[in-house]
Amino acid sequence: MASRSYGQYCGVTTAVELIGERWALLIVRDLLVGPRRYTDLKQGLPKIPTNILSTRLKELQEGGVVRRVPLLHCGLVYELTPYGRELEPIVLAMGRWGFQQMGDPSPDDIVTADSLTMALRTAFRADAASTLPPADYEVHVADVVLRVHVDPSGLKIAQLQPAGRPVDPRLGTQASVAGDPDIVFAAGPGIRRLISGELTPAAAIDQEVLAVVAGDATLLERFAETFRIEPGVVLAA
């Protein structure tokens, strides 16, 4: 059951046939954070019907984008193939592009750990980070807690349980979290307006879209310099 063909012999068409079906690119987005079990994907995409999830995973495997990896005595995970991982700059660019058109959230829109992780990756400015001192942020948005480490060499994000423990390290990509963060802050979806530059950190605190829980509040300035999406700049570096 090949996916319905567009009837053209063209690279864009082929790409859309591979990853253009509903939900497919969101599965790829989550897998770009790290390998995930079926159940992880289902939780990260709460509105996906389970039959669609399994159908997409099969199609993505057929397309060479995803593979299924058994874990010794521990179930199995899905992960991107090297070919699938080449989608990273594309997904990041799409995130930046879509970010510009985001309005305010619908009442039932949610923020997941993987989507926020990728959002920070899309907003990360390596050039800014390379000229700034290192920093460790603990970011709370809705129920998601992220430990964000920035230094001149790049960006590392670990997902913490709301309780405070890191997720299963077997699932990879999480750097071990050492020591305390330099700042802990909590935000709502309005954090978008900080990243777009629409709000300064001070204004964000004023308008209660953001609150510093602990640590050095002045680091918010550095955060806002490090993570920003400016209109018209879509290309990954």
Added chain:
Amino acid sequence: MASRSYGQYCGVTTAVELIGERWALLIVRDLLVGPRRYTDLKQGLPKIPTNILSTRLKELQEGGVVRRVPLLHCGLVYELTPYGRELEPIVLAMGRWGFQQMGDPSPDDIVTADSLTMALRTAFRADAASTLPPADYEVHVADVVLRVHVDPSGLKIAQLQPAGRPVDPRLGTQASVAGDPDIVFAAGPGIRRLISGELTPAAAIDQEVLAVVAGDATLLERFAETFRIEPGVVLAA
């Protein structure tokens, strides 16, 4: 009738809601070549049902990706907004990504002028062109005839009618075509294997995937250096 929401507050999700529906990105691909009338789009996407085309155009307008421009006494065209044009590097990158997975064409796969134009853009290597002398190619693939001008400043592609006349210049993006091309050659879909580096020009002629109609056959080497998609290199420059 907002498009079905994925229920997440995330840039990638927003992007997919804007351009992820069936056919949408192919419409964008064709509009990246230049403004197009409804009928042009229908011809460039022969398998699209007309109700889907009009629905997508409405959705893309609502999303701020496309706008409808009346032409004085001459009907109307659809064109990308500046925001829509920001998709260019993304579509080019997707073209490169999909190119790697393209097999041989199905018997009923076609090549359109716009898809071939974009394919050459995806394959164009500005770095190679900047060190090579200028060249003018006339490329025939199936029924499509393209006039391809390369010089160190970049790439210009004009679509010719099979008869040899340029298309309506009102529709823009076509440079005026001056003088004769340096080489005229005809190829089938197997030109893909030249661009992938799988075949040298000499081998391509040997295997009859390509034939020189007129001009300097040695220019095929330059063509093959200028247009190439190598595995793993997806990012636009």
Added chain:
DNA sequence: CCGGATCCGAATCGATACTG
């Protein structure tokens, strides 16, 4: 011809229930 709108059967999607 251009720019669609309408109708209808086929395929896909979404929601829920259920299973090894």
Added chain:
DNA sequence: CAGTATCGATTCGGATCCGG
């Protein structure tokens, strides 16, 4: 945990039709 099975709701595809 990792999926199938089922079934109504939507969307898609193909064809036809219509006003300018």
